[in-house]
Amino acid sequence: MSDEKIRVLILGGGFGGLYAALQFEKRRDSRFDVTVVNRENFFLFTPMLHEIAASDLDLTNIVNPVRKMLRHVSFFCGDVDKIDVEGKRVTVSHGFDRHSHELEYDHLVLGLGSVTNFFNLPGVAERALTMKSLGDAIQLRNRLIAHLEEADTECARAERPPLLTFVVAGGGFAGVETIASINDFLRDALPFYPNLKEEMLRLVLVHPGEFILPELGEKLGRYADKKLRERGVEIHPKCKVTAMQPNEVELTTGERITSATLVWTAGVSPNPIVALVPCLKERGRIKVNRYLQVEGLDGLWALGDCALVPDPATGGYCPPTAQHASREGKILAHNIIASIDGKAKKPFNFKTLGLLAAIGRRTGVARILGVNFSGFLAWFLWRGIYWSKLPRTEKKLRVAIDWALDVFFSKDFVQYLDQRALAHSQTETGAAPWNREQLSHPEKVDKRIAA
Numbered sequence: 001m002s003d004e005k006i007r008v009l010i011l012g013g014g015f016g017g018l019y020a021a022l023q024f025e026k027r028r029d030s031r032f033d034v035t036v037v038n039r040e041n042f043f044l045f046t047p048m049l050h051e052i053a054a055s056d057l058d059l060t061n062i063v064n065p066v067r068k069m070l071r072h073v074s075f076f077c078g079d080v081d082k083i084d085v086e087g088k089r090v091t092v093s094h095g096f097d098r099h100s101h102e103l104e105y106d107h108l109v110l111g112l113g114s115v116t117n118f119f120n121l122p123g124v125a126e127r128a129l130t131m132k133s134l135g136d137a138i139q140l141r142n143r144l145i146a147h148l149e150e151a152d153t154e155c156a157r158a159e160r161p162p163l164l165t166f167v168v169a170g171g172g173f174a175g176v177e178t179i180a181s182i183n184d185f186l187r188d189a190l191p192f193y194p195n196l197k198e199e200m201l202r203l204v205l206v207h208p209g210e211f212i213l214p215e216l217g218e219k220l221g222r223y224a225d226k227k228l229r230e231r232g233v234e235i236h237p238k239c240k241v242t243a244m245q246p247n248e249v250e251l252t253t254g255e256r257i258t259s260a261t262l263v264w265t266a267g268v269s270p271n272p273i274v275a276l277v278p279c280l281k282e283r284g285r286i287k288v289n290r291y292l293q294v295e296g297l298d299g300l301w302a303l304g305d306c307a308l309v310p311d312p313a314t315g316g317y318c319p320p321t322a323q324h325a326s327r328e329g330k331i332l333a334h335n336i337i338a339s340i341d342g343k344a345k346k347p348f349n350f351k352t353l354g355l356l357a358a359i360g361r362r363t364g365v366a367r368i369l370g371v372n373f374s375g376f377l378a379w380f381l382w383r384g385i386y387w388s389k390l391p392r393t394e395k396k397l398r399v400a401i402d403w404a405l406d407v408f409f410s411k412d413f414v415q416y417l418d419q420r421a422l423a424h425s426q427t428e429t430g431a432a433p434w435n436r437e438q439l440s441h442p443e444k445v446d447k448r449i450a451a
């Protein structure tokens with residue numbers, strides 16, 4: 001064998017890509033030169049994302065810097081722009097000027113996940129918030145707090161209905177956990193806003209199916225429905241959002257809900273970058289064999305939400321979940337090494353262990369190994385199981401401390417602002433730069449000072 005290392009390029013540092021990289025990290029096989037490319041410099045633990053939006057956890061406690069997790073695997077923080085499977089190279093861009101680099105590979109792993117799909121509904125892409133990234137959760141948290149602050153003022157009295165109505169589209173895990181947690185957050189924060197009353201708050205969950213959380217079955221779905229309604233959440237089953245206008249969400253029933261906030265969790269599609277790969281796909285997801293290999297393309301592998309992985313138990317495909325993606329990562333790394341060593345590859349063979357959802361106020365619903373749980377026990381299982389899966393002891397400790405403090409203190413509603421602190425340089429005119437117009441258009445202040 002030549003001295004040249006085998007270059008493995010992993011696109012995506014999510015549950016699929018990162019767990020594949022962790023296998024190379026563990027093995028420290030000097031024959032491989034492994035690089036992970038990811039847009040963010042951290043790994044996001046999505047199952048706890050709603051806890052960030054609802055201020056149960058501190059903003060960075062569910063993310064881990066990739067560089068702390070991978071000490072023997074290289075990391076490139078940037079955007080994947082192009083994939084050339086013929087030339088075996090990938091174009092990535094990064095930096096403030098977004099300049100490009102070409103990374104060559106012998107084995108390419110596609111783990112780019114999925115993106116939100118707004119189905120071209122009028123106004124939705126422009127106006128709705130999403131719940132996929134850490135930024136999304138922080139933005140939603142900030143939006144809730146900003147609306148409480150604004151609605152509490154006397155001058156915003158007339159705008160209270162759109163400010164205090166929050167619509168979530170999608171009754172799957174992400175939608176239900178989001179509405180449950182923001183409902184608790186808003187109701188817990190209300191006593192601190194003297195002009196606001198519980199009856200002014202309106203939280204609406206819009207779901208196309210007959211009952212929410214369909215993956216957990218009717219019994220648990222109806223239980224979650226009942227619990228949420230008892231806590232003041234309105235649920236609109238058999239209904240979809242059709243459009244969003246400023247301060248108005250339109251539904252298939254013809255109803256128009258006066259609201260300035262729509263959280264869209266009602267659709268995903270595979271990352272559009274994978275469309276650049278000339279291979280077999282179904283609804284945009286890359287078809288792989290049981291070894292996670294893309295057939296017909298040498299050295300190409302795919303996993304996670306952007307791949308269609310055969311499920312021998314059902315004859316269909318594996319669901320797009322973190323528990324599948326992380327296990328696919330392990331098998332995929334093993335199979336790359338086995339293909340180099342000329343050894344037998346392992347087929348991906350994993351049966352969903354369980355599904356769990358937190359539905360607020362220390363209650364949950366879960367189905368684990370075919371057994372249903374609900375109420376406090378299910379919530380406790382949710383916390384215990386996901387906490388055990390959260391990578392790195394440091395973050396586990398931080399989350400445990402946050403949860404413990406939560407028992408004694410009410411939720412924190414400090415707004416995280418990304419504005420620069422007000423500054424003052426003496427200008428020629430001597431004008432003070434803090435009039436109202438300049439505060440809302442800081443770029444104008446910068447230009448005047450520069451001039």
Ligand SMILES: Cc1cc2nc3c(=O)[nH]c(=O)nc-3n(C[C@H](O)[C@H](O)[C@H](O)COP(=O)(O)OP(=O)(O)OC[C@H]3O[C@@H](n4cnc5c(N)ncnc54)[C@H](O)[C@@H]3O)c2cc1C
Nearest residue numbers: 012014015016039046047079080113304305320321322323
């Ligand atoms: C709110 C929410 C809650 C969830 N809860 C659960 C749960 O409780 N249990 C469960 O099993 N599953 C859950 N899931 C699903 C789970 O997160 C996904 O199935 C899983 O993350 C898929 O892993 P992946 O590696 O395919 O994609 P991801 O984990 O999404 O990783 C893809 C990575 O690729 C990066 N990327 C994308 N495009 C580019 C590009 N062009 N350039 C560079 N980098 C790029 C992204 O930044 C990301 O880091 C949840 C998902 C969400 C959104």
